[in-house]
Structure formats: structure tokens, C-alpha cells
Amino acid sequence: MSNFNEHALEMSIMELFKDEGYTYINGESINRDISDVLLADDLKKYLFERYSADGITDNEINGIIMNLRSISGTIYEANKAVYKLICDGFILNREDRSQKDLFINLIDYETPENNNFKIVNQFEIEGMNNQTRIPDAIIFINGIPVVVFEFKSAVKENTTIMDAYKQLTVRYKRDIPELFKYNAFVVISDGANNKYGSFFSLYDFFYSWRKVNSEDKELDGINSLMTMVKGLFRKDRLLSVIKDFIYFPDNSDKDLKLVxxxxxxxxxxxxxxxxxxxxxxxxxxxxxxxxxxxxxxxxxxxxxxxxxxxxxxxxxxxxxxxxxxxxxxxxxxxxxxxxxxxxxxxxxxxxxxxxxxxxxxxxxxxxxxxxxxxxxxxxxxxxxxxxxxxxxxxxxxxxxxxxxxxxxxxxxxxxxxxxxxxxxxxxxxxxxxxxxxxxxxxxxxxxxxxxxxxxxxxxxxxxxDGITVNLVYDGRAARVTLDQERVRRIEEYYRLCETEGANEHQIEESKKAVANMDAIIGDPNRLQAVAEDFIKHYETRVAEGASVAGKAMFVCSNRYIAYTLLTIISKLRPEWTEKKTFT
Known part of the structure; x- marks a missing residue:
């Protein structure tokens, strides 16, 4: 296991992609300017083969690539603009104006095998301030870098895939932003934990792809690496995700992109x-x-x-x-x-x-x-x-x-x-x-x-999958001393409940009984006891297991009771409800 480092994981994943029909290339063997993140020759080859029957020219192809490279703005703005061209295609005004305009698709979504799928490692990129970075792996489709991987070793102490996330979204974002102009999504992995998500998403919104097909059983650990490669990165599946399952809103006050x-x-x-x-x-x-x-x-x-x-x-x-x-x-x-x-x-x-x-x-x-x-x-x-x-x-x-x-x-x-x-x-x-x-x-x-x-x-x-917090019922009964009058009213309430309301008179009486029950449930002394019992129980549970995370939920019979209970808890523990500012 000591030999299973990031390089070993990297090469194992290269083999998995080769099994899916991807061409594996070591980036050091590619003749290119290290500041260029496009494999321009691949894109030129694809465009020429796809549109040769329409008489596409070298100048027109070079113009398409130049337009892609010239899209600017923030990383988010540029990614949104480029991604629309990749997903929806665009109209090319012909060099010869007598010819009919040509609709261009940078990826052939209808026939996956018409595209050039490559997975490349050791792809050195020179970016801002002459900083160089080498992403662990990049998937190129027709020369466009659509997916970036970052690996961390699962056997390396004090290293998690959170470190891979930070590498992508902090260091790479700062040093090689041009790479993410073309990005569909990113992947973080240590072999046992494998997640993907939008480059602009918080870590909590990265998820595993735990099935190859919908009827399969979800798999974890090293098996989730297999389900991701075979499920998400099957060629036709990846094209489908890129085309229809990555969402940018028309307008947003934050960098929102969902995968x-x-x-x-x-x-x-x-x-x-x-x-x-x-x-x-x-x-x-x-x-x-x-x-x-x-x-x-x-x-x-x-x-x-x-x-x-x-x-x-x-x-x-x-x-x-x-x-x-x-x-x-x-x-x-x-x-x-x-x-x-x-x-x-x-x-x-x-x-x-x-x-x-x-x-x-x-x-x-x-x-x-x-x-x-x-x-x-x-x-x-x-x-x-x-x-x-x-x-x-x-x-x-x-x-x-x-x-x-x-x-x-x-x-x-x-x-x-x-x-x-x-x-x-x-x-x-x-x-x-x-x-x-x-x-x-x-x-x-x-x-x-x-x-x-x-x-x-x-x-x-x-x-x-970590999408929904587990709902656990933990019954608690706050002991409340009620006077004999309230005991009588409780007994009367249960007596009335034994009879089903079959006419308007009984329904009206039932409503009165419920109103009486609300008076009992909402008794100030009872609510004080419920609040104190909850606080004691909650703090004890947290002290027993500091790693336990979750939410507590109260269900009250009406809004007034809910508000009263919240007010009591707020007075007993004001730090729980005070407004906080996060930066």
C-alpha cells in the first residue's frame, strides 16, 4: 500500500479510461506551446472531417479557434459563453459570402464515435505570472479540455479529496484560469472517494456517481471509481451530460453552475x-x-x-x-x-x-x-x-x-x-x-x-448519497404537573375522540375539543419544560459524540405554540438564534 501513491492512482485511472475507448497520451509527448490549453490540431482535424463536404476552409477553421480563444471576462463569464457554443452550436458566416452560412457543432452529439476522446496526464500549463501547473488528468473531446481531474493518495496521512478540491478551485483557478474557460466539470478522487461537480460549486455540492445504470445497486469505495468511469464517462453518457445536464441560469448574482x-x-x-x-x-x-x-x-x-x-x-x-x-x-x-x-x-x-x-x-x-x-x-x-x-x-x-x-x-x-x-x-x-x-x-x-x-x-x-439528512425520530416526553382541572379536560378530550364525527354537531364539538387540547399542549409551564428538556437532551447528545451533525425539528400543533416555544428556547440559549455574519 505504501507504493500506492498519487501517480499509481493516476495510471490506474488511465487504464480504466483506455478500457472505455479513450486514447491515453502523456502530455509531455504533445508538441505545443505550454500556455495553450487547446489541442488545436485535434479540433482542426475534427472540423475539417465534419464539414469537408460543405467546403470549410483552413481560414474558417482557424477563425473558429481564434474566436474560442478570444472569449474573455471572468472565468465564470467566459465559461458560460464558451459552454453555450459547445452545447448549442453556432452559425459560421462563410469566408465566401456567396455561400450559405454554416451551422457548426464543436462536438458531434448524435454519433459519439465521430469525436476524438483523449485522456492526458502530465499536461504542463504555463499560466498567470509565468506560473506552471500540471493537472493530474484532463479529458479532451476534439481538442477541447472538458473535464479536469485532481488526485490525492488515500494512504497518505493528513491528505483528503478536500485537498484536491482546494488545489483545483484555489491554486489552479488563480494560476491557470484559461483551462477552466472550456471546463464542463471537475473530478476529485483518492481512489476510495470519488466525486465530481461544477468548478464553481462548494465542496458540499460534489457528489459520487454511484451507479452504472439506474437499476444497479449503489456502490461505494473503490467500486465508486468504477461506477463513475463506466457510468458517467461512457462516451455517449458523457456527451449527454455535457449537452443537456449542465445548467447556467440566464442571470445570477453569484457564479451559479449546476451539474x-x-x-x-x-x-x-x-x-x-x-x-x-x-x-x-x-x-x-x-x-x-x-x-x-x-x-x-x-x-x-x-x-x-x-x-x-x-x-x-x-x-x-x-x-x-x-x-x-x-x-x-x-x-x-x-x-x-x-x-x-x-x-x-x-x-x-x-x-x-x-x-x-x-x-x-x-x-x-x-x-x-x-x-x-x-x-x-x-x-x-x-x-x-x-x-x-x-x-x-x-x-x-x-x-x-x-x-x-x-x-x-x-x-x-x-x-x-x-x-x-x-x-x-x-x-x-x-x-x-x-x-x-x-x-x-x-x-x-x-x-x-x-x-x-x-x-x-x-x-x-x-x-x-449525502443529499438528504437522515430523519431519526427520538421520542421525548416532558413531565409536566397538571392540575386536576387539566387532567379532567384531557380525559374529556380522549372520550370525545372515541366517537367519530358523523354530523355537524359532533364536528363542532370535536373542534372545541381540539381547541381545548391546544390549550393543554400550549400551557406555558409545559412549553418551558419541553424547552428545558430539549436543550438538556440535545447538549448531552452533542457532548457524547462531537462528530455528530444534523438538524433538530419541532412539530407544533399551531403557529402560536411554535413561536412561544422558539421564544423560550431563544431566551435559554440566545447564541443559538442570534444572527451571524459569515465571510
Whole structure:
């Protein structure tokens, strides 16, 4: 093990990439200017072979490379600009103006084998102030450095992959920023721990790629190196991630760039294929259900899926309608999607205020457009919004109001009243749409409306991946001395609870009983005891294991009780709730 140093790890990883069909080259053998981070000859060769039938000239190819090199600004601004060219392509104005403009793709996403995949180590780069750095490994596609690796030895004391992260994001950022102008993402590894993430992300947002395929079991340790290479860096998989699964917002007050996690990739790609198979008019319109645990990033999965659909020639620019069942979700998704027009590839991304507003948007529109709205806007209006088949509805929280298609019958003074839920009116308004459901709690009705579960990501998996904090229930009972009157009221409360409310009188009495229970639960003496008991219990647990990290959550019966309890805890431990400034 003493011989398993960073160089041994580096060469082992080179072998893994060779098994995946990458060409391995030692950077010392490449004839180049050490300040140049592009393999210009590779890019020229690719462009000539790809566009030779269009008569592309040497001058035009040199002009493309010169334009890439000349993109400037902060590292973030330059990376965003270059990345858009890499992912979406661009129009080349021909040297001979009599010729038709040529659309250029720097990477052939349709046919992976048309690209030149290389993994290179010992690639010395001279950067700022004549500083030289040698990244442990770089993946080049057609001469463009899209992935940078940094390794640390797992057997070296006092060294972790956090040191690899700092090497990339501090030293390399300072000394060789030009390299990261072209970067898709970076990888940090010690062999046993292997993570990837955006160059602009905090360390906490680096994750492992723990499966080769979605149905596989997650793997850790040295096996996670294998799953990353075979899962993330399989040629077609890497191209897919680069093209559709790396996100820049249109505008941001910070350097925000997100790279998908493996469950988001699998969910979006499987839903995409399922929508293709079930889309009307040839399919049944049931695009599938995604079962994703709370906190697994469903909103970004929706965004990735939306881009894939809008950029696909198969769907021919469909209209996508995002449906939520809560105003707060609607606001969140609206802000996210409206700030993602460039990423989605459609300038018409709007939040819908009313059914009439949506009708006006869809009237006369044959394609395109992304609209975000709430299910509650679909009420008893029998007029069809559109009967087009190239409409895809993506429903968030697809287990509540978004599945109530059944008729409801109620006896009123004027007779029998028949009504339907919001979902029925939605489906009647868009009769030929294809429906996709996202939910954290699928039920039978969800499957009936949206189709079978296409992919799932459970809370257990999310906790193992470090995405969601494990939820542990630790029951505590604060001993409170109650007077006999309060004991009597508790007994009365439980007596009332034995009888189910079957009429208005019993329901009203039940409400009074609950109000009495709130008075008992919210008794100041009881809340004082609960606060003191929690503080003692929490501080004891922390003292027993200083390495334990996590969060504590209180569930209270109403807001007043919650606020009162917080106030008591704040008085007992003011340092827990005082505002802190972090730099």
C-alpha cells in the first residue's frame, strides 16, 4: 500500500479510461506551446472531417479557434459563453459570402464515435505570472479540455479529496484560469472517494456517481471509481451530460453552475424515452411517473427534462405546461424556469395568472412555449384550450389534486350536485396532451393518471448519497404537573375522540375539543419544560459524540405554540438564534 501513491492512482485511472475507448497520451509527448490549453490540431482535424463536404476552409477553421480563444471576462463569464457554443452550436458566416452560412457543432452529439476522446496526464500549463501547473488528468473531446481531474493518495496521512478540491478551485483557478474557460466539470478522487461537480460549486455540492445504470445497486469505495468511469464517462453518457445536464441560469448574482446528480440524469433520460413512446396521437398520453424523495432536486430534474424535450428534433418544438398544486411551488418554479430561457432554448417562458391568460397564449400557437401554472386555475370551464397533440403537461406533487378525475356527488337543498376535481377539467381542457407526474408519494391513482413509475429515487438512497439528512425520530416526553382541572379536560378530550364525527354537531364539538387540547399542549409551564428538556437532551447528545451533525425539528400543533416555544428556547440559549455574519 505504501507504493500506492498519487501517480499509481493516476495510471490506474488511465487504464480504466483506455478500457472505455479513450486514447491515453502523456502530455509531455504533445508538441505545443505550454500556455495553450487547446489541442488545436485535434479540433482542426475534427472540423475539417465534419464539414469537408460543405467546403470549410483552413481560414474558417482557424477563425473558429481564434474566436474560442478570444472569449474573455471572468472565468465564470467566459465559461458560460464558451459552454453555450459547445452545447448549442453556432452559425459560421462563410469566408465566401456567396455561400450559405454554416451551422457548426464543436462536438458531434448524435454519433459519439465521430469525436476524438483523449485522456492526458502530465499536461504542463504555463499560466498567470509565468506560473506552471500540471493537472493530474484532463479529458479532451476534439481538442477541447472538458473535464479536469485532481488526485490525492488515500494512504497518505493528513491528505483528503478536500485537498484536491482546494488545489483545483484555489491554486489552479488563480494560476491557470484559461483551462477552466472550456471546463464542463471537475473530478476529485483518492481512489476510495470519488466525486465530481461544477468548478464553481462548494465542496458540499460534489457528489459520487454511484451507479452504472439506474437499476444497479449503489456502490461505494473503490467500486465508486468504477461506477463513475463506466457510468458517467461512457462516451455517449458523457456527451449527454455535457449537452443537456449542465445548467447556467440566464442571470445570477453569484457564479451559479449546476451539474446533474446521477439520479437526476437517470430520471430525466428515462422519462424522455417514455414520453416518446406514449405521446399522442399514437400513444396513450401517459408519459410516466417519477417517484423522487423529498430534497432530491425534482425541480432541476424537470428543468433538465424540459431542455431535452425542447432541443429534440423528435418532438418538433412542443408546448410544455408545468402544473403545481401550491402557490409557493408555482412561484419557485416560475422564477427558476423564467430565468432559464437560454438553457431551455425558448424565449416564451411564462407564469400563467389565469385560465383566460393560458387560453390567450395557446390560441393560434402551433409549437413552443413553456408555461407554469397551478391546477386550481382549471375549474368548470368546458372550453378546450387546445386540442394539439404536441403538448406535454408535467405535474409536480402528482398525488393530490392532480389525480382527482372522479365525479363527486353531493346532496344539496336544490337537489343532487355533481362535480369533478381540478384534474378532470385540466384533462378536458387539453384532451390530446401527454401527462407526466413527479411525486414523493405515489398512489394507485397516480399510476392510473400518469402511467407507471418510470424511475424512482428513495429517501434511503438520498440519505446514502449525502443529499438528504437522515430523519431519526427520538421520542421525548416532558413531565409536566397538571392540575386536576387539566387532567379532567384531557380525559374529556380522549372520550370525545372515541366517537367519530358523523354530523355537524359532533364536528363542532370535536373542534372545541381540539381547541381545548391546544390549550393543554400550549400551557406555558409545559412549553418551558419541553424547552428545558430539549436543550438538556440535545447538549448531552452533542457532548457524547462531537462528530455528530444534523438538524433538530419541532412539530407544533399551531403557529402560536411554535413561536412561544422558539421564544423560550431563544431566551435559554440566545447564541443559538442570534444572527451571524459569515465571510
Amino acid at each position: 446533474c446528480r446521477y439520479p437526476q440524469f437517470f430520471a430525466a433520460t428515462k422519462l424522455y424515452e417514455n414520453i416518446k413512446a406514449h405521446m399522442r396521437p399514437n400513444g396513450d398520453g401517459k408519459g410516466g411517473t417519477y417517484f423522487g424523495a423529498t430534497g432530491c432536486g425534482k425541480s432541476y430534474t424537470m428543468l433538465f427534462l424540459t431542455r431535452m424535450i425542447m432541443k429534440s428534433s423528435f418532438f418538433e418544438s412542443p408546448t410544455i405546461i408545468i402544473i403545481t398544486d401550491r402557490t409557493d411551488l408555482d412561484d419557485q418554479l416560475s422564477k427558476q424556469f423564467i430565468n432559464s430561457k437560454q438553457y431551455i432554448g425558448d424565449n416564451t417562458v411564462k407564469s400563467i395568472e389565469s385560465r383566460e391568460n393560458l387560453r390567450a397564449e395557446l390560441q393560434g400557437r402551433e409549437s413552443g412555449g413553456v408555461y407554469i401554472t397551478t391546477i386550481q386555475k382549471f375549474t368548470e370551464d368546458l372550453e378546450i384550450l387546445t386540442d394539439r397533440t404536441n403538448v406535454i403537461c408535467i405535474s409536480d406533487e402528482a398525488h393530490r389534486s392532480q389525480i382527482n378525475l372522479d365525479q363527486k356527488v353531493r346532496i344539496t337543498d336544490s337537489g343532487v350536485e355533481k362535480t369533478y376535481g381540478f384534474a378532470k377539467y385540466l384533462h378536458d381542457s387539453l384532451p390530446n396532451a401527454t401527462y407526466v407526474g413527479f411525486t414523493g408519494t405515489p398512489v394507485d391513482k397516480t399510476i392510473e393518471v400518469f402511467g407507471g413509475v418510470v424511475d424512482s429515487y428513495t429517501m434511503t438512497e438520498s440519505v446514502r
